[in-house]
Amino acid sequence: MAFKLASSPHINTSVQTSTIMLKVMACALPGVMVQCYFFGWGAIIQVLLSIAVAMATEAAVLSLRKRPVWPTLSDNSAALTGLLVGVAIPALAPWWVSVIGVVFAILVVKHLYGGLGNNIFNPAMAAYVMLLISFPLQMTTWVAPAGAALNDVSLLASLQIIFQGVSPAEVLAYRAGFDGMSMATPLDAIKTSLSTGLTINEALEKPTFENGFGIGWVWINVAYLFGGLCMLKLKLIRWHISGAVIFSLFVCASIGYLLSPDTHTGPLLHLFSGATMIAAFFIATDPVTAATSVKGRLLFGALIGVLVYSIRSFGGYPDAFAFAILLANLCAPFIDYYVKPRAYGHRASR
Amino acid sequence: MLTLFEQIDKGTLWRVAGGIHPPEFKTLSNQSNIARLPLADQYIIPVPQVGESCTLAVAVGDMVTQGQPLTQGDSFRHLPVHAPVSGLIAAIETRPSNHASGLPVLCCIIDNDHQQRLCPAMHAPLSQDDVKAMSSDELLNRVKRAGVAGLGGAAFPTHIKLKPVSDIELLIINGVECEPYITSDDRLMREHSTEIVRGIEIIHQLLGPKRIVIAIEDNKPQAIEQMTDALNHSDLPAQCARVTAIPTVYPSGGEKQLIQIITGQEVPSGAIPANLGILVQNVGTAFSITQAVYCNAPLIERVVTLTGHNVGRPGNYWVPIGTPVDHLLRCTHFKGDSESPIIIGGPMMGYMLPNRHAPLLKGTNCILAPDNSEMAPSAPEMPCIRCGECAQACPAGLLPQQLFWHAKAEEYDKAASYNLRDCIECGCCSYVCPSDIPLVEYYRVAKSALRVEAEEKKQAELAKQRFDSRMLRLEQEKRAREEKAKQAAQKRKAAMSGTDKDAVAAAMARIKAKKAAETTTTAAPASNADRSATTSNTATQDKVAAAIARAKAKKAAQQASSAVPESSCNAPEPDEVHAPVVSQQDKIAAAIARAKAKKAAQQNPSSDEHQQVESNDVDVSNATSSTPISEAEAKKAKIAAAVAKAKAKKAGQQNPSSDEHQQVEPNDVDVSNAASSTPISEAEAKKAKIAAAVAKAKAKKAAQQNSSSDEHQQVEPNDVDVSNAASSTPISEAETKKAKIAAAVAKAKAKKAAQQAPSRNADIAAVPLEAPLVHADKTSQQGKAVDSDELSAAEIKQQRIAAAVAKAKAKKLAKAASAAPDDELED
Amino acid sequence: MFEIVIAIILLGLLALFFGALLGFAAEKFKVEGNPVVEQAEALLPQTQCGQCGYPGCRPYAEAIANGEKINKCPPGGTATMEKLAELMGVEPEPLTATAETQIKKVAYIREEECIGCTKCIQACPVDAILGTGKQMHTVIIDYCTGCDLCVEPCPVDCIDMLPVTPNIQNWNWKLNAIPVTIISEESKC
Known part of the structure; x- marks a missing residue:
């Protein structure tokens, strides 16, 4: 080994990108488990499939770009992207949906922009939006969250559905054969109800809901919240973005609810339905695409919260995190440019 | 609302942004008293480059006594260097410097004759009354003659700092020593607290600050105790001086950070603490001031921490300035081989020494010889994931990852717009970076590039100015010549008309x-x-x-x-x-x-x-x-x-x-x-x-x-x-x-x-x-x-x-x- | 029909109004832009070396403003060329000079060989050479721009262009470039 001069500092924390990513994935595990519990084996199959495809795509792209494959692959960022795409896809969506989504995420969103650290958009969310727009039917056909007792689709059946190209309609029929209903997500249900002239409270009477929350979805969100708190505890993320997202969503929802309780969902329902928690803790906090300074991150998070609320309440899509995060990603460089922390010895005059 | 001095008296501390808590490893070297090592046979004294009117006072072949000045200069900024031992000037030539670059600098090489003949100017300690009777000029002169420089690392001439442009209201004595491994100030405070306080008294006599704060990190309880004790026995006015324990966080020992912790004020960018009426001196400098004033003894030795797992006998030693580093390593049973890194300074801000023949300097407070388990060779650089940890750690409130992007892309002017100039190169950002990016190295390269650019700009302006004035001159000369030629022609015509x-x-x-x-x-x-x-x-x-x-x-x-x-x-x-x-x-x-x-x-x-x-x-x-x-x-x-x-x-x-x-x-x-x-x-x-x-x-x-x-x-x-x-x-x-x-x-x-x-x-x-x-x-x-x-x-x-x-x-x-x-x- | 006429008149009036407004604004808030020659000259290194083929930096800046190629300034190097390209809105071009000529150099007179002919003094565009007839000359390093112009006229070839040696003050922190000396253990200090 040749003696190489190194610049100071000569010591470093043992924290590595790869461990950070691994820990983040571990923290997402409770949420994935709960998702699996409610949506059946399909959820976990999608996650594993996505991770595998993500790793393979990453390796292929790296070798195409003539970059060292192993060092970059071992930073686990591709696996995390795969996981996030996997959980965002409906449990029984056909396999090619995940594959297209993941390949798009890794190849287009990440590597065409220069690889890890250079992408503007969050790969998982961009992929999700692409899928949602391209395959709306597959992407919105969520099976009804069932309790453990009703966990009806066996592993084999799930595999069959996912890999043998059963059409969504058939899935529905298949599902119908079991429990007689397919189900919209809670937010979707509310949106549909509101458009048919029902009030929120009437909407909440629907079977999708239970005690004012969406069945299953509330537990999934609780599980991700728990994972997020673990990440905070492990210092994998800082609280600023997640806190700002939740806070601003809560504030917006509260204002809306206070102004017009009949047409606006309550803040708690906002926080515990859809992708709120996983997005707030696992997706919005993606450091590559977020703002970097403390103030910038608060602003970034608040922007996401406001956008989510606006799109959920006034937009055409039931859930809005993917769009909100992508829009906020766009704003991140601006935020970073204009929200610079005051450097030591500089007056705050600006 | 309390005034600043009341706050200081209360011991109020302010929060400083960023900072990290690296493992300290201080017990490795602070367990034993400051010892002495055998003297080397040859000493290398770099001749200072500052001061235009600095000249060598000795020639090759001269015999010098211990403490004899080797340079003389009449400018105020001149900082003399002295012979650390008695002996023969063997050569005056360029030698590898104790600098990150290892570039050769002009040095006096002194062959030690091992006789320790003292320079006659040095004398037995004066009494405190004698010192009190001295005029400010005399005090300053003694400090200047002794070549006292800041011993914290920068080695800025102390006599310049002691003659500030504005009134000094607050004197901070820096005993923080926040870098891991280094314990030289710690041991000095424990063993020589009286001398340090004497030095503080001298600074007080010179500048008359309203308050004196001795800042020590709270991980050095013995030093705090010793200093408090010495302060209680000092002649300083009561209520004027105090020892303040500050929380252990790196880099609180940085001058600007320390000022922020003690006073809550920030030194404006581009200014010096004196502009705020604050002066920061290192404890080692205070000790040297005492030696200079009381004994007329020049700064020819200092306490150096030799530490790291590759040092057989880690500890603090009195080492003459100019001792070759390899001699010190030999004397302390260096265990590494020729490829083991030697770091001058601490692990956070020190630099690797390219050549071990380099001498010890006034600002060298630590020689660190880590083994591979302590400091692994730097890992390959991974892409930045913009995690922002560096921005959280930065004590200067900068955005290190933005600086990094621009420095890496060599967009130095953009990096400058992110206040690259205010980076203190403390290394916190690199320390926390999960991608192992040597951020500080990028900043240093960017800074030097900016410096060169500014230099070139200045040069270009100067060249243009000189070119223009030359053009003007040539024009004038041409006109004058034409004039003369005309006159000569007329004269000739007149002469031609002769017979x-x-x-x-x-x-x-x-x-x-x-x-x-x-x-x-x-x-x-x-x-x-x-x-x-x-x-x-x-x-x-x-x-x-x-x-x-x-x-x-x-x-x-x-x-x-x-x-x-x-x-x-x-x-x-x-x-x-x-x-x-x-x-x-x-x-x-x-x-x-x-x-x-x-x-x-x-x-x-x-x-x-x-x-x-x-x-x-x-x-x-x-x-x-x-x-x-x-x-x-x-x-x-x-x-x-x-x-x-x-x-x-x-x-x-x-x-x-x-x-x-x-x-x-x-x-x-x-x-x-x-x-x-x-x-x-x-x-x-x-x-x-x-x-x-x-x-x-x-x-x-x-x-x-x-x-x-x-x-x-x-x-x-x-x-x-x-x-x-x-x-x-x-x-x-x-x-x-x-x-x-x-x-x-x-x-x-x-x-x-x-x-x-x-x-x-x-x-x-x-x-x-x-x-x-x-x-x-x-x-x-x-x-x-x-x-x-x-x-x-x-x-x-x-x-x-x-x-x-x-x-x-x-x-x-x-x-x-x-x-x-x-x-x-x-x- | 009448409505159409009204609409046309209205639109016409509006257009007139806004046109007048724009014209007024253009006059009122006219930015006295730094002429491109000045800007180009500010970018040039002012060595006055003439390597571009123009007698000084100013004439070259003027030529650039008139469409001369931007890659003729070896002392400025690629950085200057890129800045000029940006200023002029043209594509950067590789420099006409080789990399070797881009190393910063200063003139050095071998003084024992100097015959005091003053030719170099006359050649120096920035008056960086000191000396007088029949006396030895020397170069004021700080003023020398490394333009090379003094080398040619010297009748005894006693002027060398020496690369500027890096010192501790201007070192560029490129750690990888440092030759590391491996010292054997038995070597004496």
Whole structure:
């Protein structure tokens, strides 16, 4: 080994990108488990499939770009992207949906922009939006969250559905054969109800809901919240973005609810339905695409919260995190440019 | 709202942004007392580069005592260095520096005589009352004389800091020592708290701050205790000074960060703490101030922490400044090999030493020799994931990852817009980076690039300024010249209207021709002398003298050429006085004298015809006759003689233009003299001969030029001379050839010159001064070529070629000269 | 029909009004831009070396403003060329000079060989050479721009262009470039 001069500092924390990513994935595990519990084996199959495809795509792209494959692959960022795409896809969506989504995420969103650290958009969310727009039917056909007792689709059946190209309609029929209903997500249900002239409270009477929350979805969100708190505890993320997202969503929802309780969902329902928690803790906090300074991150998070609320309440899509995060990603460089922390010895005059 | 001082008295601390908590490893070295190591045999003291008026006070071979200053300077900023041991100045040369670059710097190398003879200026400690009686100037002077510098690392001269521009209200004594591993200040505070407080008293006496805060990190309880105790026994006014324990966080020991922690104020970017009325001094500096003031002892040793797992006996040691690092490593049983890293300073801000021969400096507080388990070789750099941890850790509130993007893309001006300048290079960002990016290295490169850019900008501005002013000057000069030319023309017109117009014109033409001849002749022998002077292996003094003589001779010749037309000299008569000249100096003096005499003679513009120039010739012959004394010196003398003769001839040839009966022979006698005096040394004979030949050739040329204006000129004697030269050479066959060739060259030139001369009419012929100048240069080059090639017989061919080339050039020049315009004369 | 006429008139009036407004604004808030020559000159290194083929930096800046190529300034190097390209809105071009000529150099007179001819002094565009006729000359290093112009006129070839040696003050922190000395253990200090 040749003696190489190194610049100071000569010591470093043992924290590595790869461990950070691994820990983040571990923290997402409770949420994935709960998702699996409610949506059946399909959820976990999608996650594993996505991770595998993500790793393979990453390796292929790296070798195409003539970059060292192993060092970059071992930073686990591709696996995390795969996981996030996997959980965002409906449990029984056909396999090619995940594959297209993941390949798009890794190849287009990440590597065409220069690889890890250079992408503007969050790969998982961009992929999700692409899928949602391209395959709306597959992407919105969520099976009804069932309790453990009703966990009806066996592993084999799930595999069959996912890999043998059963059409969504058939899935529905298949599902119908079991429990007689397919189900919209809670937010979707509310949106549909509101458009048919029902009030929120009437909407909440629907079977999708239970005690004012969406069945299953509330537990999934609780599980991700728990994972997020673990990440905070492990210092994998800082609280600023997640806190700002939740806070601003809560504030917006509260204002809306206070102004017009009949047409606006309550803040708690906002926080515990859809992708709120996983997005707030696992997706919005993606450091590559977020703002970097403390103030910038608060602003970034608040922007996401406001956008989510606006799109959920006034937009055409039931859930809005993917769009909100992508829009906020766009704003991140601006935020970073204009929200610079005051450097030591500089007056705050600006 | 409490005032700042009340807050300080209460011990209020402010939060500082960022910071990290690296593992400390301080117990490795702070368990034992400060010890001493065996002295090295050799010490290396870098000579300070600051201060324009800094000069070395010693020379190689001097014996120095311990503590004797090695440099002196009269500027206030000068910081002297001192001999750390008594001994011999073995060398003053460049040695690898104790710097991250390892670039060589000028150092005094002192061989230790192990006698420890102290400098007489040092004395036993004074009493406190004595010190109190000292004036501020005296105190400052002592601090300055002792070469006290900031011992925290930057080594800024303390006496400058102690004479601040503004009033100091708050003095902070920095005992924070936040870097991992380093414990030198810790041990110093534990063992020498009294001396440190004495130093603080001195600073108090000098500056009279309202408050003094001794800041110590709370991981050094013993040091805090000792300092508090010493402070309680001090003479400082009560309520004025206090010890403040500050929380352990890196980099709270940084000057700016410490000020922020203690006072909550920030030093404005680009300003110094003194602007806020705050002065920060290191505890080690306070100790050195005490030593300097009480004992008049210079800063020649300091406490150094030698630590790391590769050091067999880690601990703190008193080490003389200038000790080579490898000596220290040997003394402390260094366990690593030649590839183990050695870090100067702590692990956060220290640099790896490229060369272990480098000396210890005033600012070196730690030598860290980590093994691989402590500090693994740096991991490969991964892409930045913009996690923002660096921004959280940055104590300066910067955005390190933005700086990194721009620094990596070499967009340095953008990096500068993110306040790169305010980066203190503490290393927190690199420390926390999960991608192992050496951020600080990027910043340093960017900073140096920015510095270079600024420097270049300044340089460009300066260059532009100088270019513009030069243009202006040239313009003015041109105008002035035109003015002068006009006046001269008018005067000439007036003169022409006189009765003997024709006679004057003829005379002027002749003078010009002469001038041209002179310039040719002078340059050649001069460069001859120069060449032989440089090639000879005698002392440089001789060379210098020769050069001076030559320069003077040339000056004289050219002055003569610009002299008033009526100038005329008598024929120099050969008057050989065989005065035994013994020393070289005499010869040189003779040469100088001769040159001057000649100058005087030729300057005599309106001298009468009977002007005697013999003295010159006496000198010349002196020089000639004195050659046998030393062979080595003979050369020079001969060459000088040749030069002198050439000039004499010139002078002689000048005369014929005004005096028709002028005989040139006497000169030639001289030349033959020179030729005949050469046989002393074979090797040297050559040169003299060649010189003689060149000189003769020129003489001939000149003579032939004269003949064009003067019909009664005798040219034959010159030819006789040439044959003389030829006949005087029979010593060596090989050299004869050369001489002949030289003669041939000379003849060729002469012919050329002769042809040149007649081809001009009276007005144009001699007018352009510039052309002959060029000619002279070329000839001198040729002369050189002939000369330097001389030593090898095999190169005769080359000489011939050179001669041919020279001839071609000469011809070309002659043409150019004849075509050159009139007004060039102005130059 | 009438409505159309009204609409046309209205639109025409509006257009007139805004046109007048724009014209007024253009006059009123006219930015006295730094002429491109000045800007180009500010970018040039002011060595006045003439390597671009123009007698000084100002004439070259003027030529650039008139469409001369931007890659003719070896002392400025690639950085200057890129800045000029940006200023002029043209594509960067490789420099005409080789990399070797881009190393910063200063003139050095071998003083024992100097014959004091003053030719270099006359050649120096920034008056960085000190000396007088028949006296030895020397270069004021701080003022020398490394333009090379003094080398040619010297009749005795005693001027060298020496690369500027890095010192501790201007070192560029390129750690990889440092030759590391491996010292054997038995070596004496």
